[in-house]
Amino acid sequence: MKFIKKYMFDFFFLSIFTSLIIFLSNFFSIYNSDLHHWGFIASHALDYINGGKLFKEIFVQYGVGQLVFFKFINYFYEINFTSTGIITSIVYSLNLIIIYFIIKRNNFFIILKIKTQCSEKVQLLTLAKSWS
Numbered sequence: 001m002k003f004i005k006k007y008m009f010d011f012f013f014l015s016i017f018t019s020l021i022i023f024l025s026n027f028f029s030i031y032n033s034d035l036h037h038w039g040f041i042a043s044h045a046l047d048y049i050n051g052g053k054l055f056k057e058i059f060v061q062y063g064v065g066q067l068v069f070f071k072f073i074n075y076f077y078e079i080n081f082t083s084t085g086i087i088t089s090i091v092y093s094l095n096l097i098i099i100y101f102i103i104k105r106n107n108f109f110i111i112l113k114i115k116t117q118c119s120e121k122v123q124l125l126t127l128a129k130s131w132s
Helices: 002-031 037-049 064-073 083-132
Strands: none
Touching: 002 083, 037 064, 037 083, 064 083
C-alpha cells in the first residue's frame, strides 16, 4: 500500500504528461506535415528499406539509428510522412519517462551523498570537540 501511495503522483503525472504529448504530436502529424524534418527521415528510411546503401546512396542527416529503427518498424507498420511523426512522438514521450526516472534516481543519490558528507563532518566535529 505504501508503494502505491508513494508513486501514485508520479504515475498520474507521467501518464497525463505522456498522453498529452502523444495526442498533440499525433494531431500535428495528421493535420500538418513537417516536410523538412519528417520528410528527410521518411524519405531516407524508405530509401534504406528499399535497399539503398548508407552514406553512398543515402544522405544520412539525422544519424543511422533512426533509419535502422524505422526499417525495423516497417515490418509491423507502414512508413510514410504521417507515421514518421506519430512514431517519433511516441518514442520521444517514452524517452521523457526514462529521463524522469533517471533524474529522480540521481536526485536520490545526490541527496544521499550530501547527507553522508554532512554526517561525516558532524562526526569529525564531535570527535574534535571530545579531543580538545
